[in-house]
Amino acid sequence: MTHFRARLISILLIASVLLLSPSTFNANISSASSISPSAPPLEQDWTKLTGSQENYNSAVKAAATRDGGVILLGSVTSRSTFEHEGLIIQKLNKQGELEWERMYNESTLQSGDYLIGQDIRQTRDGGYIIGGQVSLYPVEGKAFLVKLGPEGQYEWSKVYISHFWNEDFERVRETKDGNFIASVRTWNRSDTSTPAAFLTDSKGNQLWYKKLPAYEGQDFRDVIELPSGSYLATGLTERKNAVQVPVLILINPKGELADKLYVQGSNGSHPAVPLQLEQLPAAKSYIARTASSLQNITASGKVLWELPFSSLPDGELTHYSQLSIASDGAPILIGSSNTGTSIELRILKVSSTGEFLWSYHTPILNLESIALGEATPDGGVAVSYTTPNSGQIGVIKLKVSESPGSGEGSLYLDSDEYSITLGDTFDLRTLYKDSSGIEHNVTTEAEYKSSNPDVVSVDLEGNITGINPGTATLTVSYKGLTYSCPVLVVKPYTPAQAEQ
Template identity: 25%
Template sequence: MSRRRLWGGRLTGKFMICLLVAVVAAGTAAAEGERHNIFGAAGLGPGIRITDVQLTRNVQYTLGGITSEKHGYIALANKEGDIIWSKDIGISEDDKQIQFTSVQSDVQGAYYLGGSQPGRSQYYADLYFTKLDNSGAVKWKKVVETGGFGYVYSVAPVSDGGMVYTAVSSKNDQSQDAYIGRLNKKGESVWTKVISSSGSDPEGVTAESIYPSEDGSFLVGGSQNGRCSVWKLDSAGKMVWSKNFKGASSGRVTASKDGGGVAAHVSRTGEGRLVKLGRAGGEEWSQPFKAKAILSLELSQDGGYLLGTPEGIVKFNHHGEVQGTSNIRKVTGLYKTAGTTMVAVRSLNRLEKLSLGSFTSLKSDRNLSKLQPKVADKLQFDSEEYSISSGDTFDTVVLSSRSGSGRRVPVTKLSKFQSDNPKVLTIDNEGNITGVKRGKTVIRASYEGQSVTAEVSVY
């Protein structure tokens, strides 16, 4: 069988990370004798967008992506980067073309696709999902109705052979709800979680990404009330906690090994923050950075974090401190492979192999200030808004930034607390809030002469 070269040659970039997949309208095999060098070249082909790259257990690479025709694209490459086979996945149901928007794969070599199936009019579309085996054959397909125009943002495989997904549904009343769901290994629905928009939220709710955690829970990134949002769902799809970031126009989130997560968000003025969220959703630390936008976020093999921006890749250590940068620009995806080797996806469909130890250290304060600006001392809760059910209790975290570094540290145990309406919600001396009855109130914390407030909604 003929093969194409997926990558080749040595990269001179400063540090290495994950990989990503793109889609291209391709045949089942490349032309005889053709060599396609992805690293530093034109990419997989015109109209392809990589959405996933996975190192399989037999040391091969699966690729997934979307073509310009909204077909799925899947491929298998050997460890040297030669394409073994590739397929264009175009599926029609009732003479209507499925519009695929997300493709992922697992370590077994199976592929998971999500998209939209046109409905009875231009205002309706159902969610469509299918799983393919390691040869590209269809194992099952599933249609999920939302009563509106459905759009799948992401799919992700889970350990039982099924998948989870995030999507939105736009309704005739101009509202937009977020859909998060799980399908089992047979394609049957296990649970569906809907986050509905309110009348005061003209932009609606969006769930864009989902990451399975090692404890069986799921971390979801999206937006609500015009703010970047993070939700944690348990294995049954029940909301565990939610968090909003005010002033953030875009962001990324990924799950961490401790059951929490890491979020990166940036404002329209380029002021960003990398935030470590604990298992209960509390903010453990936060570090400022500067970037025009956030294109990707991934955990690195050494316990740190890799942030893809239009300007390049930034490496943070496990405390959120900047360690170095790369000159690899427009990174839209980062994927871990083996050891300290990773693959970065640039400009949607160019793959570059990287090594974690190959990055430029920031030795001067001048270079560091370009990425981590000085920030005035400030006291704040880990969230400006909280939501809680009546009868439930969870902790809040009070953070203080000191010495102008912008780094925030917890001072909860040293703070004093108060609830404006204890009949709706109470807060104890350790910052734990308990919902009493439906309503809204404000909680207050004070520390070393500073004070901060947050709004709480009880459902």
């Protein structure tokens, strides 16, 4: 076996690969970094299952509460009568113990009607706001809000009527003055429904309802309040120069269209459509989750950086369905991956500048689907899920790992970048430093993956071979820790023949 290592990539080698692939490197996308004590992985804190096997139970969301606990939203339907029993709301304390449970159903519903919960959040008064849809038999649906007090006591509910056959509140947020802003998903038979945003006062009374007829057949996926008191809505695209371009809609405090902003990358390109927005606490910008990437975006629509999911560990296998902001202000992605033999929960954290910090994944026994979750105030994450055949609703609470050799350890390779000549093979070393500072060679115990096996192949023992000129990302995993680094493959250098 030929052994080849290089800490520095020579100018000649870089020039040769750039000639082969001029778009190999993207300065807007940071490469992954190793796990450090300031960004530790997670471990299970507690789990909670609820629901009778006599019903179909479906998880909707687990949201963090300010006291360190979790509020859980789910739905329950009878298996025998197929009648919808209503929404189940449980408040769990920081140890995962039940504090209270409520079942809610609209008293005005008729046989065949049911509630679909979409979102739940704690409000400033300690209570909770729930948004979703009242589904009216046989096909009609109306958006609704329910407000509960701190102990789950009913305060008020509203069902909102519009000209659409179907509409629901996908995401509901409390504004700084105690009102509620919601993104609305709509549908009708002719597919001419339009995106809409909705503002109510603190009692659920409608203040304004903004529709955009120019965007028929599309939906707002999220709307967020700006420091100015205006609102930024996302989820739309507009055809411009023969290309579908993502558009942000700026709505003033009165519900009037103030501006439309085309989302553009720093190089003039148009990234994927933002589906969810969250504000970065320490910056005048926002983190956006798209179907294929994470973006840092300004209120004017400029994308400062974009991190494709395909560049992250197992990114091609993972569907990230939720974005949350951790207690330290860094973005957290929550999702799941199907390995073919199991469905795994995936949690990933990046810095506010788009640098990969760490990823966590674990299979959950008896898992049918991952629902929504959030980062918790203690640095952990709470996620809801549904067990097979909708048997029960589950919550898993993860905490910052404290076990020796796990959260306080670190994983790394014997180089932070590699270059290799086409056809060469080398055996890297994978090192793990435990909490006491002792370094262990775990090369044969770790797992390896190449982002592009057509360029770089890797076997079970960490032997890497250059297959074709180009670059690939090598990802190594051990005990829930992950480390990634770039590998460069170049053609052998052949000196030019001197003229005779």
